[in-house]
Amino acid sequence: MSASPSPLSVPVPASAPAPTVAELLDFVRRTAEDTALIASLPLDPEGRTWVRLDGPGGSEAWLIGWPPGTGTGWHDHADSIGAFLTAAGTLREHSLAARLPTDGWKTLELAGDIDRTRELSSGQGRAFGRHHVHEVLNESATEHAVSVHAYYPPLPRIRRYSRSGAVLRLEQTERPEDWQ
Numbered sequence: 001m002s003a004s005p006s007p008l009s010v011p012v013p014a015s016a017p018a019p020t021v022a023e024l025l026d027f028v029r030r031t032a033e034d035t036a037l038i039a040s041l042p043l044d045p046e047g048r049t050w051v052r053l054d055g056p057g058g059s060e061a062w063l064i065g066w067p068p069g070t071g072t073g074w075h076d077h078a079d080s081i082g083a084f085l086t087a088a089g090t091l092r093e094h095s096l097a098a099r100l101p102t103d104g105w106k107t108l109e110l111a112g113d114i115d116r117t118r119e120l121s122s123g124q125g126r127a128f129g130r131h132h133v134h135e136v137l138n139e140s141a142t143e144h145a146v147s148v149h150a151y152y153p154p155l156p157r158i159r160r161y162s163r164s165g166a167v168l169r170l171e172q173t174e175r176p177e178d179w180q
Contacts, residue, residue, distance in 0.1 A: 019057035021127035024083035027056050028148040032087035041065050060154035066145040071137035074161035080151040085125025089145030093118045095134035110166045
């Protein structure tokens, strides 16, 4: 990611209840409709850019710009629930339709028929539960995409994976200080 994050703060009462995945999805949908905010994101032709937002109920949120041909690689969001929505362009999500063990493994052989693919064009999004393993890609050769993401609790870590056929390998674990 090539832009330095800048917080956009909305005060949240300390006693706010934890948001649900439906509330996170509603938040990313409403945020994506803010055309001035979406247009304010600096776009880089070579690397993803982002701005950190404050989400509902103390959640963490991001506005992310995706140059053509970029993606996240396989990862999860550990113990956080989340939602994301494409605000401009089209993103593709590859995900695993199975709950994986959370700790204590380095390599897993995945069962057949576990892969899911979604194409999410502008205005389309999805919510997900804890330990959701996926990768998100902008497969366009010419157009940027922009998306809004929200997570609760704020991301404690992201685990990154490599994948070769049916083999998924844990490569590294990142903490907030690694990406903020």
